[in-house]
Amino acid sequence: MSDRWFSKAVREPGHPSAHGYDGEAEPAPKAGLVDHSAEGPLSVMRRIIQAPGSPSWTFSNPKAGKLIQHYPRGTHIWANGSKMANVAFDACESEGMAGEALTDSQTQNLIDLGRWYVECEGWQGFRRQIEAWEHNEMTRFGAAPTACPSDRIPWDIIIPALEEDMVSQADFDAFVEQQKAINDFQNKALTDLKAAIDLLSGIAVKHQAEIEALLAAQPK
């Protein structure tokens, strides 16, 4: 399993006590990532993430600049609304308020983040309500109803970008299969050729013996 800290994110650890549950090992494999709207500016997000006993989340997605990672991937953060949702999923809070569209760099950050999770967690893809979730969809895991992230996440951009990755992966796998088939074919041709050479040299040796026997039989 690769590193639990995302190389494209700035590392700003959250409060060391603000995560986890008795009897739940950490870090643990995660089934998905839950997106949130922070409903506030980065300065407030930073204050909350540093406070003991406060909500906590894995990544902050600022309006400008790189993602900020607060806990190792797989930590049971406290943002998704229920223990079940916090244990099953990681969380990303995007800076800004309801009604504000994500900035282009925020959207790109979420694409990069989804890609990293797919690679690290071995997910089949980044599909809505399978690996890619919104906070308001956590009610089925015991969370209270919420509007979060208030339709701020541009899934119409994020999901196709990651689907393209999966297609390229399928293309790559097909290419590797094809190369293997060609390789197998070449190896078999070489084996056949070697067998033919062995056969021919066997015949030559046999004929040589016959010729020598004939020559020996010639009257001198």
Ligand SMILES: [Zn+2]
């Ligand atoms: Zn939320």
